[in-house]
């Protein structure tokens with residue numbers, strides 16, 4: 001196992017385009033770190049530079065304390081699991097898993113190969129499928145074979161590039177749990193690229209959010225959700241996303257498009273000396289006024305709800321304001337059905353420290 005340290009890593013593709021613009025990140029031995037961000041933000045490029053499939057234009061990459069910029073992929077002792085698994089269709093599961101050991105010609109005896117493959121197969125619950133071909137496996141089983149191949153090498157770290165994106169929603173959920181369980185059991189340093197929010201928030205010890213080749217924030221999932229450093233992270237993490245509402249401070253009042261909020265000490269501290277601010281309110285911090293416990297801090301105002309989405313365990317109401325998109329509120333329940341006209345309801349915005357975000361650039 002090994003730590004992975006990125007120091008000011010830059011990737012310039014031939015035409016002067018910088019896909020990665022000076023990323024620094026320290027991944028501790030045994031840590032599980034997620035790289036997440038919108039399409040094209042440079043997350044795969046970063047992963048490919050770590051594994052050695054892409055040259056590093058500038059900066060230092062250290063694995064287990066040694067600079068490896070110029071080392072060939074096979075000398076970095078990292079195992080990469082790709083989206084399409086890269087299994088050999090003509091080989092059995094056993095031989096697919098054994099493949100990296102066979103590649104190191106003569107280094108592993110047949111007994112050693114068998115021992116390692118069977119151990120990995122036990123960990124992955126593939127023992128009874130060892131003689132099958134990949135075509136006769138389910139998507140999830142194929143995924144496990146690909147992971148088995150990473151395990152037998154006893155690599156210093158696992159690198160995953162969107163490994164679950166080809167699976168259906170149910171299997172993705174199962175595999176997500178399996179990957180988390182296995183990483184915990186093996187304790188191997190893991191870097192995992194995804195654009196899937198749920199994977200980002202549930203799998204990693206820490207999540208690194210990238211945008212246009214730049215690192216925005218690295219924090220625990222909870223840290224990202226509760227203390228985003230800027231509007232981008234605030235809007236990217238969370239589904240439905242945080243509502244952004246323009247506000248103007250005049251004297252002791254924060255004017256929002258739908259209500260005036262008296263500034264208490266906490267809000268005053270948050271807005272500082274800015275006049276124009278953007279207030280971020282998570283959908284779950286907008287609550288149905290009739291259901292809010294007494295004594296809870298918040299501002300009450302009337303809204304028109306024109307669309308609701310009931311997802312079984314939760315209900316979202318969409319409120320058209322001048323904002324774009326509509327403001328989303330996560331409500332416990334609604335006591336009336338919507339008719340064609342929509343409905344008028346009282347909503348409380350609970351403006352507490354969690355429901356506030358500031359952005360230095362735009363405030």
Ligand code: ATP
Nearest residue numbers: 013014017019038039040041042043044045046195
């Ligand atoms: P996705 O989630 O869509 O896979 P990503 O965040 O993984 O996106 P990368 O594949 O790392 O993004 O690409 C980052 C940027 O670099 C993109 O704008 C992409 O077009 C560009 N890029 C990637 N590979 C090359 C290449 N070989 N030559 C030139 N530009 C490239």
